[in-house]
Amino acid sequence: MNSIELKVNHSGIVTLAKIQDDRDGNLIIANALKEIPFEIKRVYYINQLENSVSIRGKHAHKKCEQVIFCISGSFLLGLDDGKVQQKVLMNKDNIGIYLGPMLWHTMEDFSAGCVLLVFASDYYDESDYIRNYEDFIRLTK
Numbered sequence: 836m837n838s839i840e841l842k843v844n845h846s847g848i849v850t851l852a853k854i855q856d857d858r859d860g861n862l863i864i865a866n867a868l869k870e871i872p873f874e875i876k877r878v879y880y881i882n883q884l885e886n887s888v889s890i891r892g893k894h895a896h897k898k899c900e901q902v903i904f905c906i907s908g909s910f911l912l913g914l915d916d917g918k919v920q921q922k923v924l925m926n927k928d929n930i931g932i933y934l935g936p937m938l939w940h941t942m943e944d945f946s947a948g949c950v951l952l953v954f955a956s957d958y959y960d961e962s963d964y965i966r967n968y969e970d971f972i973r974l975t976k
C-alpha cells in the first residue's frame with residue numbers, strides 16, 4: 836500500500852515488486868511496458884546531492900514520458916499540470932511517479948544520501964524541454 840494521492844493530471848503512481856527474502860537487502864524489479872508504461876530508451880540517476888536547498892527540474896517535457904524513483908533517502912517532488920500543484924514526498928524505493936508530457940516538475944529538499952533513478956521513453960533532446968514557466972502555462976491553455 837502507498838499513501839500518495841495524486842491530484843495533478845499527466846501523473847501516476849508506479850509500484851514495483853520488491854523481493855525481500857531471508858537474505859540481506861531488497862530486490863526491486865522494473866519491467867518496460869509492464870509497471871513502466873512505455874519502452875525504456877534511457878535510464879539516468881542523480882546522486883551526490885550534497886546541497887539540500889538546491890532545486891532541480893523546473894521544466895516540463897513536450898513528449899518524453901518518465902518514471903522517477905527515490906531509491907535511497909528522500910526528496911520532495913513538485914508537480915504542476917498548469918492548473919493544480921502538489922508536492923509528493925518521495926521516500927519509498929519501489930514507488931515511483933509517472934511524469935507524463937506537459938507536467939512541470941521540480942525536485943528539492945534532498946536528504947543525505949538521496950539517489951534519484953529515472954526511466955525515460957526517449958533519448959535526451961533539449962528541444963523536448965520547456966524550461967520557462969510562462970511558456971509552460973501558455974502552452975497548457
Ligand code: T46
Binds near residue numbers: 877
Ligand atoms: C527530468 C528530471 C527528473 C544530458 O546531456 N543528458 C541527459 O540524459 C540528461 C537527463 C541531462 N543532460 C544534461 C542537460 C543539462 O545540461 O545534463 C544537464 C543537467 O540536466 P537538467 O538541468 O535537465 O537536470 P535536472 O536534474 O534538472 O532534470 C533531470 C532531467 O534532465 C529531466 O529530464 O525530468 O531530471
